[in-house]
Amino acid sequence: MSEVKPHVLSETVRAKIDHWMKRYPAEQKRSAVMAALHFTQEDNGGWLPEHLLEAVADYLGMPKIAVFEVATFYTMYNLKPVGRHLIEVCTSISCMLSGCDKIADHLKKRLQIDFDETTADGKFTLRRVECLASCTTAPMLQIGKKYYESLTPEKVNSILDEME
């Protein structure tokens, strides 16, 4: 008798993926890959270890490499653990011309970390990203799903002060 393989993805994640898959024809389950990765990451404390990427591939009936390609292409998928708050500083041209270096330096000094590092208490991870399409309110950054725009070091301080 063959053994039933336990689900690696949680029931909540599977329900969300199933709901999302209803948007596509049954033979196009793979169209839900980005949403599936998003739900999985959210359910796993903000990052995607290899076994969960494989589980998403299995669930959608996709080759593992295809899921890895998506997960490694987009910066919104984290392949390493991140802090409770992921601070993504835009360093593309408009933000650069509007002083993002000053904002980034201020963040690094205040948090005592560099880009791609997490504070010792696990509260903040700092990352540089490409244009987040908010160029008219540069310099800007994103924390979670929220944009913070027209930044100054003082504004950054109040933003961080309010974070749990």
Ligand code: FES
């Ligand atoms: S260059 Fe920073 S949001 Fe576009």
